[in-house]
Amino acid sequence: MERVIRPLLTTARWKRHGQLDTLAVVKFHGGDHIGTTFENGYSSTIKEDQPWFAEMAIGDWFWKPGIYYDNGGAIVYRLLEAISRDGAMMVNIPNRPDGALDSGATNMLQCVGQWMNIHGEGIYGSRAWVTPTEGNFRFTVAPTDFSMRFTKAFRRRARS
Secondary structure (H helix, E strand, C coil): CCHHHHHHHHHHHHCCCCCCCCCCCCCCCCCEEEEEEEECCHHHHHCCCEECCCCEEEECCCCCCCCCCCCHHHHHHHHHHHHHHEEEEEECCCCCCCCCCCCHHHHHHHHHHHHHHHHHHCCCCCCCEEEEEECCEEECCCCCCCEEEEECCCCCCCCC
16 A cells, blocks of 8 residues: 555655645555545544544435435534544535536535534634533634634434
8 A cells, every 4th residue: 555655645745845744545544644534434532543534425426316415414413523533524425427516415515614604613723622522512622722612513313
């Protein structure tokens, strides 16, 4: 694995004048500048031994007719779980065969954007606090003033 990734990291460092801010995401592997993923889930504790991502697909990993899109709550819920445990989030939103997004996907992403406009300070640049959760609350710490942020996470309702 390192033999494949090392040339990519070397090129990234050269292009950034010696600064390496690049990360390869490889499932189920550790290593220098390698992050891992939790597909359709997240770490059960604060995970600081390597960068990691909660990973989820909206619908499926590929587009097909009839994908169910909620109001963005599923993305926000998983995002809060990941950030409060020192992780990040990757979301797969499948494109239609013509490359466009469904209107349902666009609406969902707009809802997530509206939520981020209000609550983004607890997400961008933050890291895990001493404990990730307490009841329905998720905790993060701001990167500059080390003040604690918290956001209430609501469990998703089952689809009817």
